Amino acid sequence: MGRKRLRLPRNSLPSYADIFYNNCFKNGILPAELSEAQIEELFQRTEKEEGYSLTVDLPNQTVTDNHGLKYKFEIAPSRKEVLLKASTT
Secondary structure (H helix, E strand, O other), rough: OOOOOOOOOHOOOOOOOHHHHHHHHHOOOOOOOOOOHHHHHHHHHHHHOOOOOEEEEEEEEEEEOOOOOOOOOOOOOHHHHHHHHHHHO
């Protein structure tokens, strides 16, 4: 008896990115989404400066560094509220 493949249309399966994104909220992790260009800029900055760090500000929905970089990110108000409440308990 041979193996049989289960074939499902691609669009019927959630992507791993969607699963990861949703699981982050379930575990109290903020998955801030940035553009590819913004992420590339962050990688360049980390290569140039040892100990480079970022600050993620959930109430203001920003990612900043000590050199003037400031990126905004979007988050659904309901998810933001859940994460803020979890961080104070």
